[in-house]
Amino acid sequence: MAVAIKRLSTVDADFSAKMNALLAFEAAADEGIERTVAGILADVKTRGDAAVIEYTNRFDRLAAASMADLELTRVEMQAALDALPADRRAALEAAAHRVRVYHEKQRLEGWSYTEADGTMLGQMITPLDRVGLYVPGGKAAYPSSVLMNAIPAKVAGVKELIMVVPTPDGEKNQLVLAAACLAGVDRVFTLGGAQAVGALAYGTQTVPQVDKIVGPGNAYVATAKRRVFGIVGIDMVAGPSEILVVSDGSGNPDWVAMDLFSQAEHDELAQSILICTDAAFLERVQASIEKLLPTMPRQETIRTSLTNRGAFILVRDMDEAVAIANRVAPEHLELALADPDPWVDKIHHAGAIFIGHYTSESLGDYCAGPNHVLPTSGSARFSSPLGVYDFQKRTSLIKVSKAGAQTLGRIASTLAHGEGLPAHAKSAEFRLED
Missing domain, CATH: 3.40.50.1980 (Nitrogenase molybdenum iron protein domain)
Structure with missing residues (x-):
């Protein structure tokens, strides 16, 4: 039985509505x-x-x-x-x-x-x-x-x-x-x-x-x-795993299919999306999916994930592809491109970017080095991978000199009176010399 992956195209009049439906995920509390x-x-x-x-x-x-x-x-x-x-x-x-x-x-x-x-x-x-x-x-x-x-x-x-x-x-x-x-x-x-x-x-x-x-x-x-x-x-309240592959049709369709599988096998709610500028390549990836899926021990989970939450998106050019990628703000973003480097700086929202045909997302999961704990469900718009900074605190240090207290005290006093907080003002004024 063929895997019925959703097909979207940016030329469709209802593309925006379809994208909204595709990305809608309500982790409703039971x-x-x-x-x-x-x-x-x-x-x-x-x-x-x-x-x-x-x-x-x-x-x-x-x-x-x-x-x-x-x-x-x-x-x-x-x-x-x-x-x-x-x-x-x-x-x-x-x-x-x-x-x-x-x-x-x-x-x-x-x-x-x-x-x-x-x-x-x-x-x-x-x-x-x-x-x-x-x-x-x-x-x-x-x-x-x-x-x-x-x-x-x-x-x-x-x-x-x-x-x-x-x-x-x-x-x-x-x-x-x-x-x-x-x-x-x-x-x-x-x-x-x-x-x-x-x-x-x-x-x-x-x-x-x-x-x-x-x-x-x-x-x-x-x-x-x-x-x-x-x-x-x-650290975060993570949603289901996600992968977004951006392709120009230059890659190996088997590689792309397996990269989509790598997240789909996590669970039925995982999301695997392929954006491509080449309609023929989408068909080649579909054929690879049909060929490779029967070899997967977790094939039923993969099939359900791809059917319910996966998608192939045909775009007119790479600018459209990047715009959609930034809208999705995926956990994992693969740039499966012949020349990916010029496009990296155009990506503003992603948990991790995997650059080039040889950079499979699975390498990042295990051994590349960067953290695999990444923001999901579009939260890469405002949050970052887990890192050393998540286990460190920042404390402000303020040591005002006698001379500094004269300058800062007057500023603070004026602002405190403006806010109607006279004790704040007096606290600063007590340190003034005149």
């Missing part, structure tokens, strides 16, 4: 999930460890008697790394090295300057004290996400990194534990779901309260992160 999560969070906040143990035993089918049964030792993490097959360990270490090298260039540094009257102004950069990292567990095991979240935190100087990872039926993913060991995770608890988010956000008798929670999770985890935001920081 009322049942909201109620469940609210109850779990309130219970964890009140009862701490006892609630965490109870929910973990119920949802993950465990029999933990205490929190000690739910914390992994550093010895166990090291054993997981040591037990990896040589090729897998080498790949994990190579990926970790590349991610670390890239993120070391992102460190923010403090600065200051001194004015003529001796007043010093500046900015101090400090790392967060403690960060919580949520890692999906069970069948959904993502060691790459451990590296992408933990390494920037450690590069930033985070003092303590607490990882939570559910282990349904006691199933521990050794590759995840090995990645945690490599990335320098300090403590690991085998917790998941809203109870894990609550433990990190509020702290329990055993799990220390963190300053920020990062990492992907299911709808319960995402809802819990939204609810605790403000008590702690969060």
